[in-house]
Amino acid sequence: MKLTINEEFKRLLTPLTEDEHEKLMVSIVTEGCRDALITWESVLIDGHHRYEICQEYGIEFRVEEMEFKDRSEAIIWMLENQLTRRNLNNFQRCEVALRLEEEIAAQAKVKQKAGGKAKVLQKSVEAVDTQKEVAKTAETSHDTVHKVKTILEKATPIVQERARSGEISVNRAYIETVAPDPGEVPKRPPKPLQFEDVIKKTAQVMDKTVAALTALLKHKELFTDPRYVETFERWEFDLVTGQVTRLLDELRVLGKEAGDAKKKRGQNQSEE
Numbered sequence: 001m002k003l004t005i006n007e008e009f010k011r012l013l014t015p016l017t018e019d020e021h022e023k024l025m026v027s028i029v030t031e032g033c034r035d036a037l038i039t040w041e042s043v044l045i046d047g048h049h050r051y052e053i054c055q056e057y058g059i060e061f062r063v064e065e066m067e068f069k070d071r072s073e074a075i076i077w078m079l080e081n082q083l084t085r086r087n088l089n090n091f092q093r094c095e096v097a098l099r100l101e102e103e104i105a106a107q108a109k110v111k112q113k114a115g116g117k118a119k120v121l122q123k124s125v126e127a128v129d130t131q132k133e134v135a136k137t138a139e140t141s142h143d144t145v146h147k148v149k150t151i152l153e154k155a156t157p158i159v160q161e162r163a164r165s166g167e168i169s170v171n172r173a174y175i176e177t178v179a180p181d182p183g184e185v186p187k188r189p190p191k192p193l194q195f196e197d198v199i200k201k202t203a204q205v206m207d208k209t210v211a212a213l214t215a216l217l218k219h220k221e222l223f224t225d226p227r228y229v230e231t232f233e234r235w236e237f238d239l240v241t242g243q244v245t246r247l248l249d250e251l252r253v254l255g256k257e258a259g260d261a262k263k264k265r266g267q268n269q270s271e272e
Contacts, residue, residue: 001063003037003044003051010048012078012099014085014092017165021049028053036062040074046081072107076100083138090140090170091163094148097138147174154178202254 016024033054037047044051045066054061068074079100083093138145147170151163155177163173 001061002055003039003063004042005048006043009043009045009075009078012075012082013048014082014088014096016049020087024049025053028059029057033059033061036064039063039065040068045074045078072103072110075103076107079103089166090144091148091151091166091173093138094140094145094170095152095164097140097145098149098152144170147171150174151177202251202258205250205254 028050033050035047035050037051038045042065047061050061053059066074066077068077079096082088082096083100088096148163151160151170151173155163155173159168159173159176162168163170168176
């Protein structure tokens with residue numbers, strides 16, 4: 001039996017790792033395809049990996065047809081079904097959840113237009129409830145969802161793929177996305193600062209540096225304490241360390257600015 005494959009539907013699927021694909025293939029070849037493949041209007045919507053394996057090895061399979069009102073409802077079902085998979089990592093779960101939220105919002109917008117302006121407020125309330133429900137379904141925190149959204153919008157494809165595959169955590173990918181280049185040299189002010197201005201700014205940066213160093217010592221203590229080492233995430237320590245490094249670099253730049261400003265002030269006084 002040959003089924004119709006819709007490429008848009010297929011792209012909604014979270015790809016299997018090589019190990020997962022190998023285990024699924026062994027299971028189907030030795031035990032057969034136990035679960036039915038799901039179709040909508042004769043288009044495959046669940047079981048793409050199983051279908052490919054069955055086609056390759058000539059294994060029979062069952063098909064169950066589901067009914068949906070429209071394409072959007074079918075997509076929502078596919079995304080919700082993806083979230084029931086236990087092997088999804090946090091990035092993958094959030095990615096699916098965000099896509100689900102987007103589809104539900106689009107569907108709600110269509111219904112809102114059909115219902116007229118009188119239902120705008122009601123639909124807005126429903127939209128908020130929908131977002132909360134999606135976050136609950138994804139079984140992740142709002143903070144994690146926010147980070148994944150930032151990664152999807154701003155990170156390089158390489159960082160996204162590393163997070164998607166589980167090579168790096170969501171937190172690590174987020175830091176690599178929003179943190180400045182560690183090799184970046186702080187820019188000099190466009191105009192030379194007066195000596196007093198440099199001293200004032202230096203004092204402000206020194207205060208920030210002391211606060212950052214205090215936080216670094218606290219994080220270092222937690223990171224090395226056996227009671228916390230299992231729950232403490234390395235990215236937090238790296239983030240504070242990076243902040244201290246950038247502040248010290250800024251102090252070095254200000255030190256040079258102070259020297260230049262003091263020298264210039266001395267020249268001005270001697271000319272007078």
